[in-house]
Amino acid sequence: ASTLQANQTRVQHDAQVLILGGGVSGVIAARSLHEQGIHDFKIVEARDELGGRMRSFHFGAPGKQVVLELGANWIQGTQDGNGPANPILTLARKHGLKTVDSDLLGSMSTFDFTGTVDYLDVLNSAIDAFDNITNAAGARMPSAQVDTTARTGYSLVGVKPKTPAQKTCEYYLFDWEYAQTPEQSSWIASAWNTNFTYDTDVGGFSEDNLFAIDSRGFKHLIHAEADTFIVPGQILLNSTVRSIKHSNDGVEVTLVNGTTLNADYVICTFSLGVLQNDDVVFEPSLPGWKLEAVQSMVMATYTKIFLQFPEKFWFDTQFALYADKERGRYPVWQGLDIEGFFPGSGVLFVTVTGDYSVRIEALSDDQVQAEVLSVLHAMYPNITFPAPIAFHFPRWHSDPLYRGTYSNWPASFVEGHLTNLRANVGQRLWFTGEAMSEKYYGFLHGAYFEGEATGNTVAQCIRGAECAGLPHSQSIRNAQPYMLQP
Numbered sequence: 001a002s003t004l005q006a007n008q009t010r011v012q013h014d015a016q017v018l019i020l021g022g023g024v025s026g027v028i029a030a031r032s033l034h035e036q037g038i039h040d041f042k043i044v045e046a047r048d049e050l051g052g053r054m055r056s057f058h059f060g061a062p063g064k065q066v067v068l069e070l071g072a073n074w075i076q077g078t079q080d081g082n083g084p085a086n087p088i089l090t091l092a093r094k095h096g097l098k099t100v101d102s103d104l105l106g107s108m109s110t111f112d113f114t115g116t117v118d119y120l121d122v123l124n125s126a127i128d129a130f131d132n133i134t135n136a137a138g139a140r141m142p143s144a145q146v147d148t149t150a151r152t153g154y155s156l157v158g159v160k161p162k163t164p165a166q167k168t169c170e171y172y173l174f175d176w177e178y179a180q181t182p183e184q185s186s187w188i189a190s191a192w193n194t195n196f197t198y199d200t201d202v203g204g205f206s207e208d209n210l211f212a213i214d215s216r217g218f219k220h221l222i223h224a225e226a227d228t229f230i231v232p233g234q235i236l237l238n239s240t241v242r243s244i245k246h247s248n249d250g251v252e253v254t255l256v257n258g259t260t261l262n263a264d265y266v267i268c269t270f271s272l273g274v275l276q277n278d279d280v281v282f283e284p285s286l287p288g289w290k291l292e293a294v295q296s297m298v299m300a301t302y303t304k305i306f307l308q309f310p311e312k313f314w315f316d317t318q319f320a321l322y323a324d325k326e327r328g329r330y331p332v333w334q335g336l337d338i339e340g341f342f343p344g345s346g347v348l349f350v351t352v353t354g355d356y357s358v359r360i361e362a363l364s365d366d367q368v369q370a371e372v373l374s375v376l377h378a379m380y381p382n383i384t385f386p387a388p389i390a391f392h393f394p395r396w397h398s399d400p401l402y403r404g405t406y407s408n409w410p411a412s413f414v415e416g417h418l419t420n421l422r423a424n425v426g427q428r429l430w431f432t433g434e435a436m437s438e439k440y441y442g443f444l445h446g447a448y449f450e451g452e453a454t455g456n457t458v459a460q461c462i463r464g465a466e467c468a469g470l471p472h473s474q475s476i477r478n479a480q481p482y483m484l485q486p
């Protein structure tokens with residue numbers, strides 16, 4: 001039976017709601033619909049499984065394989081006592097996911113281009129500097145002072161990294177989280193993004209991080225959650241969307257294989273990068289206010305580069321920093337061949353971010369491997385070690401299903417843009433995903449909360465209740481006009 005309001009005509013349809021994309025936000029949006037009694041939905045996913053940017057793979061030489069994560073790896077912020085829990089932690093507990101405490105600040109070795117050098121004191125200063133810019137950002141808010149870049153913030157609190165060690169420690173606290181530099185990031189949004197996740201004083205979960213080491217992959221928690229409510233006909237895998245035709249009467253989604261699907265509503269969960277790059281075409285094209293919001297947020301990239309050796313010859317800590325003369329050159333290393341992780345695996349990985357990720361995606365695997373090995377040789381000048389027996393890194397930035405790893409908020413993106421990024425276009429076309437989360441953009445829990453909220457709002461519309469939609473502004477204005485002097 002039609003659940004549309006009387007003045008709306010029903011077209012022949014394949015589902016009441018099409019959820020485009022089966023990552024965290026898509027699966028949780030589906031669960032919200034299900035919980036509201038709406039079962040006539042379909043998740044349309046390009047890949048052969050659910051999970052999206054939760055993506056595991058088998059890594060290693062034959063007989064020495066481990067399951068590692070190409071995408072999300074940590075539950076960031078867990079739960080403090082009976083305080084609010086990260087919903088990803090709740091899912092991990094519910095579905096028995098195997099994790100281990102990740103000691104980001106306490107289990108660290110430090111290197112530069114001459115080998116082992118102890119600069120843990122510099123790391124401690126960088127931790128203080130990050131706290132200082134966070135507090136100073138908070139102090140700007142009550143008086144509505146404008147946002148600027150996090151680099152301005154650092155400079156104003158008197159922090160001006162000059163040595164390779166100082167730059168690397170700053171990188172670890174900042175770029176390694178936001179996947180972009182302080183110059184490229186909003187000062188205020190970076191501060192609240194951290195606080196809402198980690199600072200229990202403002203409702204954050206906890207300061208702790210759990211690292212997923214489950215042989216079913218981190219994605220197991222979203223697969224297992226989907227299994228609790230989804231029936232087979234509700235998922236279309238291997239189905240890549242090419243275009244979305246939308247009007248106030250409904251939506252028509254066309255797949256790359258030519259199939260068309262009609263529905264009353266569509267919830268689009270594609271990454272910000274997919275929306276920015278026209279990998280999916282909207283007909284009519286999205287209005288100017290929406291395009292400006294989409295193009296003004298940034299899709300950043302965070303790249304893990306995995307190596308396996310016949311046996312371990314490196315640090316015993318969980319983490320190591322490498323300070324190169326060039327900031328951001330293979331700076332953060334993680335050893336997995338340790339107790340509690342994957343002992344005996346011979347695996348370690350190094351992370352690069354932002355423009356450096358884009359740079360290495362344009363190189364061949366062999367070129368990147370040679371660069372990475374030259375850094376390891378610099379870290380261990382007195383050790384002769386063999387060639388790796390396995391090597392791999394994903395190219396998220398070039399992947400048309402993602403175009404990056406997660407969103408980052410630049411200083412030129414203002415709150416009104418976020419409102420417009422989240423807003424529906426007309427009554428039938430809805431958007432959700434990590435990038436739309438004001439407090440938790442970038443994070444798995446951001447994707448979760450947005451998916452949940454969008455599913456609930458669309459459910460309300462379907463049930464004929466209030467369906468005002470989310471607010472948007474036609475144009476985002478300055479508080480004061482620019483007045484050019486004659």
Ligand SMILES: Cc1cc2nc3c(=O)[nH]c(=O)nc-3n(C[C@H](O)[C@H](O)[C@H](O)COP(=O)(O)OP(=O)(O)OC[C@H]3O[C@@H](n4cnc5c(N)ncnc54)[C@H](O)[C@@H]3O)c2cc1C
Nearest residue numbers: 021023024025046052053071072073074241405433434444
């Ligand atoms: C390398 C990396 C590390 C990360 N680390 C962490 C971490 O440690 N902790 C954390 O909290 N977060 C982390 N994140 C972020 C987290 O993974 C994301 O915020 C979250 O998974 C996004 O979920 P989503 O549902 O919004 O988007 P997605 O997971 O991208 O879901 C969108 C879905 O749409 C599909 N799709 C795209 N285009 C089409 C198309 N044309 N047709 C059909 N389907 C399509 C995609 O395949 C995907 O499944 C990381 C991400 C990456 C990539």
